[in-house]
Amino acid sequence: MKIRLNEPSISRLEFKYVNDVLKKGWLSSGGEHTKKFEKKLCKFLKIKNGFAVQSGTAALHTALKGLGVKQNDAVVVPNYTCLSNLSSVVQCGAKPIIVEVENETLGLDFMQLKKAIRIYKPKVVQLVHVYGFVARDTVKIKKLCNKKKIKLLEDNSEGLGAVLNGKKTGTFGDITINSVRSEKMIGVGEGGFVATNDKKLYDKCNNYASRNTKFRTSKDPYWKKYYADGEGCNYKLPHLLGAFGRGQIERFKKILENKRNVGKNYRKLFKSKKYTLLGKIIKGSKPVYWLNGIYLHKSNFQTTIKIGNELIKKGIEVRSGFWPLNKQSGFKFKYVGSTKVSQDIFNKAIILPSTYNLSLKKIEFIKITLNKILKKYKI
Numbered sequence: 001m002k003i004r005l006n007e008p009s010i011s012r013l014e015f016k017y018v019n020d021v022l023k024k025g026w027l028s029s030g031g032e033h034t035k036k037f038e039k040k041l042c043k044f045l046k047i048k049n050g051f052a053v054q055s056g057t058a059a060l061h062t063a064l065k066g067l068g069v070k071q072n073d074a075v076v077v078p079n080y081t082c083l084s085n086l087s088s089v090v091q092c093g094a095k096p097i098i099v100e101v102e103n104e105t106l107g108l109d110f111m112q113l114k115k116a117i118r119i120y121k122p123k124v125v126q127l128v129h130v131y132g133f134v135a136r137d138t139v140k141i142k143k144l145c146n147k148k149k150i151k152l153l154e155d156n157s158e159g160l161g162a163v164l165n166g167k168k169t170g171t172f173g174d175i176t177i178n179s180v181r182s183e184k185m186i187g188v189g190e191g192g193f194v195a196t197n198d199k200k201l202y203d204k205c206n207n208y209a210s211r212n213t214k215f216r217t218s219k220d221p222y223w224k225k226y227y228a229d230g231e232g233c234n235y236k237l238p239h240l241l242g243a244f245g246r247g248q249i250e251r252f253k254k255i256l257e258n259k260r261n262v263g264k265n266y267r268k269l270f271k272s273k274k275y276t277l278l279g280k281i282i283k284g285s286k287p288v289y290w291l292n293g294i295y296l297h298k299s300n301f302q303t304t305i306k307i308g309n310e311l312i313k314k315g316i317e318v319r320s321g322f323w324p325l326n327k328q329s330g331f332k333f334k335y336v337g338s339t340k341v342s343q344d345i346f347n348k349a350i351i352l353p354s355t356y357n358l359s360l361k362k363i364e365f366i367k368i369t370l371n372k373i374l375k376k377y378k379i
Helices: 012-024 032-045 056-066 084-091 110-120 138-148 199-209 239-250 252-269 301-313 340-348 360-376
Strands: 049-053 074-078 095-099 124-128 151-155 175-179 192-196 275-277 292-296 334-336 349-352
Touching (some): 012 032, 012 239, 110 334, 252 292, 301 349
Parallel strands (some): 074 124, 095 334
Antiparallel strands (some): 175 192
16 A cells, blocks of 8 residues: 555546647647636635746745845744745845744744844745644734734745635735645646735736736737846746646635545544644634644654654655754854754654545554554654
């Protein structure tokens, strides 16, 4: 038996739209299917403006540039998150300010954030909903950023579909980004999404991701289409992937339901004094359980790695937690507060299979196998 970590959901609908693109021959950015994907995802998020790009990293970089982040500006980044949150800041020539996370939802620690704001006066704060669980201090962070006139960039890559107090994640920030990489909630292979209710901010971001060649509509003269009036990148999503994304968003209600069922089944079965499931469900929230993981109370880094390798040998694909960003030696940054929480999670966490169609029987197999391995290592 081979149990994959996180497989994409693919149906006949994706094949239908991709085949239509191949028949018509428009493979590059733009195209009818990409436009429909963008429109439908905006409608789902209840955000007015949005467009698709080639990766989550491209989405982060574009959003930061749209927010006016430039050389030596300070940008707050959570310590426990994807490396792209850090590298996109560096791409802008800005200064990453790494802030530790709290140990319940692994979102930004509010008190440490206040300290970082007082010391470094950042232009932007990045808020991430880790593993599909709504960050505990989302509302407080939004209010703080509003009070201090700091822009809030909400990274919803792992939380698409999550809800807090009846409001979807992705709608708390001044701008939101999503990754639509193959293993995310919506997957097109490689891709990202930028969305905002601010039309001027949307136009800035959209132009930047289009090489700042804004005279590219059918109404513009052909000789203006390659004129750029500033810095920009070629980030727009190819039509083939946009067609795939259209199929995904049209089926997303079912994909989301399946993901939630997997997460709920883990919470029914995985009850032990030896470990705790990662991600607290805060009051008023509805998570999407993008990834389900365990925190081993009495483990250490070396033992956790051995346990993970044993699971892989048994056909259960796993991954580690995120490397704490303060351990990424290839980057220059400042950090605020202790880095204990992120390091502790990295040392003791194992991320388990969370694919959308994971059966209860397979989750039971994972539990039985895990318990046998834990017994072997006397945990």
